[in-house]
Amino acid sequence: MTRIPDIGLGTFRLQGQQAYDAVANGLVAGYRHIDTAQIYANEAEVGAALAASGIPREQVFVTTKVWTEHLRAGALVDSIKESLRKLRLEQLDLALIHWPSPGDEVPLDESMQALLQARELGLTRAIGVSNFTIAHLRTAIAAVGAPNIATNQIELHPFLQNRAAAGFTREAGIRVTAYMPLAVGKAVAHPVIQGIAQRLQATPAQVTLAWLLARGHVVIPSSTRREHLEQNLAATRVQLAPADLAAIDALDAGERIATPEFAPRWD
Known part of the structure; x- marks a missing residue:
């Protein structure tokens, strides 16, 4: 795997x-994982x-996601080829179905088989899904x-911890990737997280990301400011105590941001 x-x-x-x-x-x-x-x-x-960076291709992990208009078997592979053309790459590291087909119009097994075909054709090293419920993930696994x-x-941050979906995903042996990990800035303004950050001499963003990393999740924060990019990447060096983890766990309120x-x- x-x-x-x-x-x-993240580049959303x-x-x-x-x-x-x-x-x-x-x-x-120092980022070597880019999500688009x-x-x-x-x-x-x-x-x-990526091309201008001069960094060898094998050193950067690149993910893109297939939009809902391209989930039919006859369209999915071609859409990935077009993504590769735009990205100036010969192969993705990871290709995801971005959202389940609206109203489940396109059968999920059809899309998953097409995604698997894209991998077999060498267009991507790995495949996965995004915004899948437990029911959708069950169907994808069966396919x-x-x-x-x-x-x-999936969307996952201190105020939406998505415990049912995340738990099922992990139990299936599939990694959870947390998008909007900072809750579009809300996490860095919360007093509990600010208090932990002050004590640890870290930024609130670093504390939030460290909490997600400690829970075993992949994180893809987005920023346009160089200092924030550097600080977020350094979250891997922040160690939270069990009490810190529990305090952030307690912030879950089911507050979802991405609701198309x-x-x-x-x-």
Whole structure:
């Protein structure tokens, strides 16, 4: 199974020069895991920054996600080829289904088989899913087998700990990737997290990311500021005590940020 680096650079909501600069600065800071998606409309900028960095291809783990319009068997592989063209790559490290088909219009087994075909064609080293409920993940596992699913990327932060979905994912032997790990800035403003950060002489973002890492999750924070990129990457060096972990665990309030109209019925 392909190993996903524990911390990566998310590029959601970053476009144009901002996306290019964030990836370029992130690579200079030491990031070797970049996460993008077809719907982000920034694959070309991500690819340009990767190409300009001069970093050997095998040293950077690149993920993109297939949008819902491309989930049919006849479209999925071609969409990944187009992503590769934009990213200036010959192979992805990880390709995900971004969301289940709205209303389950496209059968999930059809999409998963097409994704597996993309891997067999050498277009990606690993495959996985994103925003999958337990029911969707069960169907995906039945279609291609849990060992063929590298991750389920879901919204997960102190205020939405997604314990049912995350627990099921882990029990299936699939890694959880936490997106929006800082709750779009809310986490860094919370007094419990600020208090822990002050005591440990860390940033609140580092404490939040360290909590997620301690729970075994992959994290993909996003930032456009070089100092924040560097600080977030250093979260791997922050060690939280059991009491700190428990205090952040207690912040769970089921507060979901990503709620598009086509979202599935959450667990």
